[in-house]
Amino acid sequence: MYSSFRAWIDLTRAHFAWAWPLLFCSGLALAFQAYGGFSWTTTVTVALIGLFGFEGGLVLNDIVDRERDTRDIDPAMTRYWRLFGTRPLPPGLITPARAAALVIGFLLVTTALIFTLPPPHSQFVFAIMVCAYCAEIFYQLKKRRQTWPIAQLVGRIDFALFPVAGYLAAGLPDMTALLYFLFFYPFAEAHLAVNDLADIANDRAREMASVTVLYGEHGTAVWILLMTIIHAVFAVLFATRLGWIARGGFLLGMLLLTTANLRIFRDQSAKTALAVLPFFHVAMAVYAASIIADTVL
Numbered sequence: 001m002y003s004s005f006r007a008w009i010d011l012t013r014a015h016f017a018w019a020w021p022l023l024f025c026s027g028l029a030l031a032f033q034a035y036g037g038f039s040w041t042t043t044v045t046v047a048l049i050g051l052f053g054f055e056g057g058l059v060l061n062d063i064v065d066r067e068r069d070t071r072d073i074d075p076a077m078t079r080y081w082r083l084f085g086t087r088p089l090p091p092g093l094i095t096p097a098r099a100a101a102l103v104i105g106f107l108l109v110t111t112a113l114i115f116t117l118p119p120p121h122s123q124f125v126f127a128i129m130v131c132a133y134c135a136e137i138f139y140q141l142k143k144r145r146q147t148w149p150i151a152q153l154v155g156r157i158d159f160a161l162f163p164v165a166g167y168l169a170a171g172l173p174d175m176t177a178l179l180y181f182l183f184f185y186p187f188a189e190a191h192l193a194v195n196d197l198a199d200i201a202n203d204r205a206r207e208m209a210s211v212t213v214l215y216g217e218h219g220t221a222v223w224i225l226l227m228t229i230i231h232a233v234f235a236v237l238f239a240t241r242l243g244w245i246a247r248g249g250f251l252l253g254m255l256l257l258t259t260a261n262l263r264i265f266r267d268q269s270a271k272t273a274l275a276v277l278p279f280f281h282v283a284m285a286v287y288a289a290s291i292i293a294d295t296v297l
Helices: 002-013 021-035 040-064 077-082 096-114 121-142 150-155 158-169 175-198 200-206 211-239 244-266 270-296
Strands: none
Touching: 002 121, 002 150, 002 158, 021 150, 021 158, 021 175, 021 270, 040 121, 040 158, 077 270, 096 121, 121 150, 121 158, 121 211, 150 158, 158 175, 158 200, 175 200, 175 211, 175 244, 175 270, 200 211, 211 244, 244 270
């Protein structure tokens, strides 16, 4: 029983679960500020949509990659992302059928919650959910055979749309929604490349054409830097629509990303990438929390 519980915790990356509602609700907070109509019921509903929607994507990722994941030779990334350090599907701790049932359950719950939102917000969020799941599947399959990083460029649209979906849960497509997407998309690309660099040994063993497999360690460091610079440019543009608390959060986040980039350029190794990965996660949390704080304080 305890072993099974630990497997489900690792499958869902449960110890990171708090992050997804926080990011999703940062968009919602901006929508409340722009359009009014604050509601605790809507806030809780949207937080649950973010939680179950993202968790479903994580489990789907494991299902699609379950055979390739049997080739892993370096457990470092698994230990980072999963509390008990296991990938439950490859060794059969959880069957693919049970994992698929969980994804379907998450999808049904998420869809039901989405359609408690009034139109057109429910249609906006549902359309983004469908696009996000399609992008996730495309990413997992396309990166198995590519000579250009198409999978990364298309696949991270799903993550970049995540806070935008939170915004559209109570707002409408406007310049704020666009700027949030443009701000977050290069961050998502840089974050993914740090993951790729940290997991290079496994991606080579899995025959996955990640950014690091395609361009090597130095090429990945350059990719991360370029995406961080683009992210910084859009951070300045996005910050013009936000208050001083959010601007302070953006500044702190950029300091964390700058530090991470400097460390990667000094030592372009998987070990360093894994060491600075938390900098990206803390920056993301700071961004989301500061945006929310900016709207309520």
